[in-house]
Amino acid sequence: MNSYKGRCICDPIFEDFKWIGLAIALDDDLPKKPGVYVLRLALSRDENLIALRKRILEAYGIARDILKKANWRRLTKNWSPRIERINRIDPLTCPTIYIDGAGKGKGTIRSRFTDLAGLRHTIFPCILALRLAGLNIDFGYKTVNTGQEAFKIEQELIKQYIKIHGKPPALNERIKINNS
Numbered sequence: 001m002n003s004y005k006g007r008c009i010c011d012p013i014f015e016d017f018k019w020i021g022l023a024i025a026l027d028d029d030l031p032k033k034p035g036v037y038v039l040r041l042a043l044s045r046d047e048n049l050i051a052l053r054k055r056i057l058e059a060y061g062i063a064r065d066i067l068k069k070a071n072w073r074r075l076t077k078n079w080s081p082r083i084e085r086i087n088r089i090d091p092l093t094c095p096t097i098y099i100d101g102a103g104k105g106k107g108t109i110r111s112r113f114t115d116l117a118g119l120r121h122t123i124f125p126c127i128l129a130l131r132l133a134g135l136n137i138d139f140g141y142k143t144v145n146t147g148q149e150a151f152k153i154e155q156e157l158i159k160q161y162i163k164i165h166g167k168p169p170a171l172n173e174r175i176k177i178n179n180s
């Protein structure tokens, strides 16, 4: 199920990850273990990256529309700052959009995968909007034995990613990075 075709200079830092299609996987496909997980845009070999960037802007527009139509103040307060992150996604720079750890008080790879589907995940509105715009996303993960270890690897991955790309993945929270 490896739909992602590696083509970014950051690929080596995710070398030992397993990849599945976010939208087609179900709970049983994911391990109940701590670890780190990564989201990246699924690219075909002949992907037109400029067209892809247009669809990302479309996703941003869809998210804004949902808020406008829902006309729900508290939802707008929750979602507005998060959906701004969609604009930071630039497939011409990097298809990786998110890196996170699971385990340190934040469940397992499986529970975070479940959270991401509308339960309680910060970037749920971004991922929903990307899906509504027809984008495919791959979910990559690597398991470890303890939450502590997961946290360490998460920090290390983000550090390496920043070294390569000069900034964290588009959908990662900026504040969290500054503290690491």
Ligand SMILES: [Zn+2]
Pocket (backbone or CB within 6 Å): 008, 009, 010, 011, 093, 094, 095, 096, 165
């Ligand atoms: Zn990259």
